Amino acid sequence: MSRWRFAASIARRDLNRSLRGLRLLFLCIFLGVATLAAIGSLTAAITSELASRGQILLGGDVQVSMSQRRASPEEAAAMRSAGAISETIRMRAMARRPDGGAAVLTELKGVDSAYPLYGTLTVAGRPAKAPPPGDVLIATALAERLGVSEGARIRYGEADFRVAGIISDEPDRVGEGFTLGPVAIISLPGLERTGLVQPGSLYVTKYRLRLPPGQSPESVVRDLRTQFPGSSWEFRDRDRAAPGANRFFERMGQFLTLTGLAALIIAGIGVSNGVSSYLRRKRPSIATMKALGATSSDIARIYFVQIGLVTMAAIAAGLAVGALLPPAAITAAGDLLPVKPGLSLHWAPLLLSAAYGLLIAFIFVLPPLSRARLLPVATLFRQDVGEGRRLDRRTLLAAAVAIALVVALAIGTSDQPVFSAGVLGSASAVILLLALVGWAVRKLARAAPRPKRPLLRLAITALHRPGSPTVALVVALGLALTLFVTLAAIQTSISAEIAQTVPERAPDQFVLDIPAEDRGRFEAMVEQAAPGAAINIVPTLRGTVTEVRGQPPSQKQRDQHRFLFGERGVTYSPTLPEGSTITAGSWWPSDYRGPPLVSLDAEAADVLGLKVGDMLTTSILGREIEARIASLRTIEWETMGFNYILVFSPSALESAPHNLAATVITDVAGGRAITRSVLAAFPSASVVDVGEIIDQVGTILNQMAAAILLAASVAIAAGIAVLIGALAASREAQTYDSIILKTLGATRLQILFVQALEYGLISVLVASLSLVLGLAGAWYVVVQLFEFGWRPDWAVVLATLGAGATLTIGIALAASLPLLSVRPAAALRDL
Secondary structure, three states: OHHHHHHHHHHHHHHHHOOOOOHHHHHHHHHHHHHHHHHHHHHHHHHHHHHHOHHHHHOOOEEEEEEOOOOOHHHHHHHHOOOEEEEEEEEEEEEEOOOOOOEEEEEEEEEOOOOOOOOOEEEOOEEEOOOOOOEEEEOHHHHHHHOOOOOOEEEEOOEEEEEEEEEEEOOOOHHHOOOOOOEEEEEHHHHHHHOOOOOOOOEEEEEEEEOOOOOOHHHHHHHHHHHOOOOOOEEEEHHHOOHHHHHHHHHHHHHHHHHHHHHHHHHHHHHHHHHHHHHHHOHHHHHHHHHOOOOHHHHHHHHHHHHHHHHHHHHHHHHHHHHHHHHHHHHHHHHHOOOOOOOOOOHHHHHHHHHHHHHHHHHHHHHHHHHHHHOOHHHHHOOOOOOOOOOOHHHHHHHHHHHHHHHHHHHHOOOOHHHHHHHHHHHHHHHHHHHHHHHHHHHHHHHOOOOOOHHHHHHHHHOOOOOOOHHHHHHHHHHHHHHHHHHHHHHHHHHHHHHHHHHHHOOOEEEEEEEHHHHHHHHHHHHHHOOOOEEEEEEEEEEEEEEEOOEOOOHHHHHHOHHHOOOEEEEEOOOOOOOEEEEEEOOOOOOOOOOOEEEEEHHHHHHHOOOOOOEEEEEEOOEEEEEEEEEEEEEOHHHOOOOOOEEEOHHHHOOOOOEEEEEEEOOHHHHHHHHHHHHHHOOOOEEEEHHHHHHHHHHHHHHHHHHHHHHHHHHHHHHHHHHHHHHHHOHHHHHHHHHHHHHOOOOHHHHHHHHHHHHHHHHHHHHHHHHHHHHHHHHHHHHHHOOOOOOOOHHHHHHHHHHHHHHHHHHHHHHHHHHHOOOHHHHHHHO
């Protein structure tokens, strides 16, 4: 302990003189920890708020959903025996002004008198319940789009309603999931007045249950499944009230956390360079202490305490900023977030960020500290030597343990350990590859013939001279340029996917809930309203896969493919649907009337291990249909047409009650004419403008891209810090070169030109590798994570690469400018 007290005393005395040299250490650790703490705290705030408000977001303790039907008296009685019950019916419907103004697609929600079981429906800031049969409550967005206010009248289907108020808060809004339009709430009797609910109409009925105290949702769900084993119900409980939102924020938070961790690892290289530079300036002090009897252990303790104090200060500052940023981000996000978390500290992400910061600092501080303590006194007094010694076994073992702890933390705290391991492995592999390239550049520069031009010869010699920062510069420039390329490719690919692929191939309108018996009338009406419009009409039903090869789907199979989870759209067709290509089996004849057959998406079949000839059982409108897989097919999802995973033979479903849906390709004027004609003739139909869907999806994707850009910007900042650290570590050698060149008559401009040539040669050598690495990372994010097409704008990517190279070279030259003002006479006296 006396040794540690002595070391602490010397360390504090030295730190009181100046923190110069450790500022880069502070900055790198601060950036990484603040990023991780902010991302982790924001994710924890949102997901914990979703979990704590489960009953309100769901609207009950248990929710039972069913499509295209309401519960039978026996089913309703069974649910009512479990607790208080509330029934809602939700469907897409067109809202219009009675005077024939614009029509707006909305989410129409019929509620009973018990709604909501939890939370409060507020209208203009006042609590409200289900409106009378002739009234409607509407969202602010709907009021603005229709140009109506309280007291006005709007029409749904065959009925007119008075706007009784503007909705301030719909308590179960987040639990309802993604919607295509603003919400409107009417009573269940009011919904009956509209005539929109008909056999075959697309609607979802939800029953929310409020359980008695002590009753577990799991037991209720289990009992209902036992009583009605053949039902196609979808259950949800208060613990997963908004699974889509929860899953999105957890996975996005995990991805951004790993991005921040990669940035912290990159910053660790800057830490190593900065500490190396600091310890190099401390060589006279170290040599003096060793000459006076200090041991290598004493030296290690002194500078370990110094670096540890600065590291702890950086971590504390990073945690403070990381804890304070989420409330500011939540306030700035406004209505973009599904919930509004309150101000609170989330200790788990803060502690995890601190642990990452400590471990990364320890890993990258240990090598230069070990070299400094092992150098002999005679070597320390010579200023023109390199590092001189390899790392000892104890240092390597300690660093390996710290690396193992970082990997264990990243994988152990992740829901997707394979993905986390892949991100960490990729970041480490990129750094190692760049370091090997830097080593190869030094070897090639040493072996290259000497040019006749003296400035070029000096630039090439600088790449391999003793103390050359070539390896560190290659790593720093390579990381920065790789990140620039990655961001440019991601942004341009996402923009191209939205702006080019979808509008080019997608239909202009979806028309839903067309009565099946009026197909010919609908086609004639569209042709009259928009001559030449392309129409594709398909039957629409909903169904749940209940058995795969005669066995209920396992939880593993449900997790592997979402089409096994709950109800999904199904259809039938005598011919192969547009946008599909058969990969196995064959399509049934158009006049086929035999046992039920089904065509399955090839990707889903591959994930589940299904093949042609296997049996699938699907529950549709309460009827179990066992069908043999006749074919597998690939689906062009990006067309945004009617792409169904399950397509049945006509004889299997055509007798079931159902409606039709259609896609229409036309111009803007034709779309407006079709909307007016269809809604006048078919009040129950809904018209979906594909442009609005694309705008919504584009907004979401742009927000995701912006989040990735923000997190990656920290990585770029870390890369620049690495560059600055590399330059700081080589400042002594650069100062020596500058003095010698000035003594021999070189001008400041010539010295600067030599350094620009040196950095330019490195950038040219690294640019191609950075382009490949950056494109590989962007491809993984775009194709594997987002499942989009690969469409980078090559001109933008290459321009970004050039601009990034120019920026990094400019930063390097700016950092070298102070060296030009060093006076040879004064500097030579200090050498």
